[in-house]
Amino acid sequence: MNDVILNVENLTTAFDTEEGQLRAVDDVSFFLRKGRNLGIVGESGCGKSVTALSIMRLLPKPAGNILSGKIDFKGTEIISLPAGDMHAIRGNQIAMIFQEPMTALNPVHTIGRQVGEIFSLHFPEMNDSDIRKASLEMLKKVGIPEPLKRMTEYPHQISGGMRQRVMIAMALACRPDILIADEPTTALDVTIQAQILNLIRDLQAETGMSVIFITHDLGVIAELCDEVVVMYAGQVVETAPIRELFHNPRHPYTRGLLTSIPTLDSAHKKPLKVIHGVVPSLDDLPAGCRFENRCPHAREICSTAPPPLVDINPNHAAGCYFAKDLTPWKPVNTGSGDNNG
């Protein structure tokens, strides 16, 4: 376990709202290995971004707070770290690419200035010409054509894919140990997404950084990740190495996700398999399993108490009472029914 660079233990993060205190992230644990790529997958609102923001200590204040848990980064507990120390880690050692590049870039400053600011912030010894050179180098590295020209342009003048590349350039400028990428390709076209995924893979191979890749797209997870954390309604429902997750999913929600994606092999115009119903809202959570109302395998016990995470093997765990009893997995979506699991 000494190649673990980030260890999140029992993280609980809540927001104070008019409906009371909502636990957006509830008792979440996972770890990231050095040089590896960890995927966090789950549907909208399940707590992916809040998990990332908790690690970055960038929760919206005063509403968002970490209630309990530990986050160990290279031997340092960072939840209790003084703000100044955390600021030094952030950007320097842990960098993040945000879900919406347009809101993360400043519209009134040129690309060159924004990339340059990162360098001057983290490397005060650099002079203006060093910074210009380094910025240019960085933009080249992330595959921006005509980087010299782009430096003088503003965010709205470049395409979405290009903006995302600029974000990656800024995140990588200070050579972080960990890159947290929050849905960096969701808003992009598939051909541009493929370029960005390749870029992240190449940069990772070159720098040895670790990546937490957040997405709701299992296809992207399959392309890129080594380990996967599946989240549902604020909790981890399954964690497994990539192959294990796709070949031997042990949580009914994971199975539902895998079968509800239309693929190029889906039976034409036939109903897709679906996960019925919707995610329970955070202010109205059931006493038992949070997936119970949508689960084809639910039995009485499921509504009594939250199921524990069951170890399938040392690297694979699933939060279901029947994790070990589910039938062997047959990955098909023939569209012949609406059951899953």
Added chain:
Amino acid sequence: MAEMDTMTQPLLTVEDLKMYFPVYGGVMRRRVAQVYAVDGVSFTIPAGRTLGLVGESGCGKTTVGRTILRLYRPTSGRVSFDGHNIMTLDRGALQELRRDMQIIFQDPFESLNGRHTIQEILEEPFRIHGIGSSADRQKRVPQLLERVGLSRNTLTRFPHEFSGGQRQRIGIARAIALEPRLVVCDEPVSALDVSIQSQIINLLLELQRGMGLSYLFIAHDLAVVKHISDRIAVMYLGRIVEYADAATLYACPRHPYTRALIAAIPVPDPDARKDQPVLAGDVPSPMNPPSGCHFRTRCPYAVERCRNETPGLRPVPNGPDEQHLAACHRLEEIGAS
């Protein structure tokens, strides 16, 4: 709908549709350029069928959808719906026709008026077209809501109280309220979670079967489009580059752009990781598209001819049928994959 006769006149026929948007600039706010958003597009949709329209952001999909509904007045071209030339209709006739042609928008949030309850939102189409008494509507609106899988006790709520998938259901309910014949679905599932996406796709399929609807289904997710469409048109920078049966298009794509698009879809299988080179570069600006073939600047097969001559859509050589069309000078050399 297999029994439906596709040999009869198509419900919708679009011929050489062009939509150029003016770009104004300078102190005089003069027209300085134009966006060639749709640049000569032709297709047909038979009754009860779905045409999928795919392509990357900005290629003109939404503009096609809006122009055929006459939400925009096209630069040129012909659109006929059920035998009526909708380009020459007056306001009254157009209003009448709008009952039969509806749209579901990309963003389920922006498209619903946040200050209105669901009841009010769903009553609106009836009110606009003066259909039914108030008592009538009180009865039909709840039925409509149940038709799209929402409970009738949500009628007094406001759009922001619903999830994205639920809002999209409301958008669908509004679109089918007057039992239209054609619905333009503009990326109806792009903003939704996978588990919710499949619910909405199933709903659209079921409504099509039940009501005989025709769809123009716009999306950039090719797997979704393949699933729901009978035929598919692939667009690039305002033009259709390939047009074929859904199965044919995926089984043997012939245009280099279609092939690149299909290759770029992430496959949910870690054993199928791709190492092939991805399509490089960005889509050029539609204000200043490349001469000749618009795709040539990113195409690995481009030659001099592609710069000088615009390729027209033509039946692919040795294709399964003459309905498989592609716009590429080099189909013969590139061959079937």
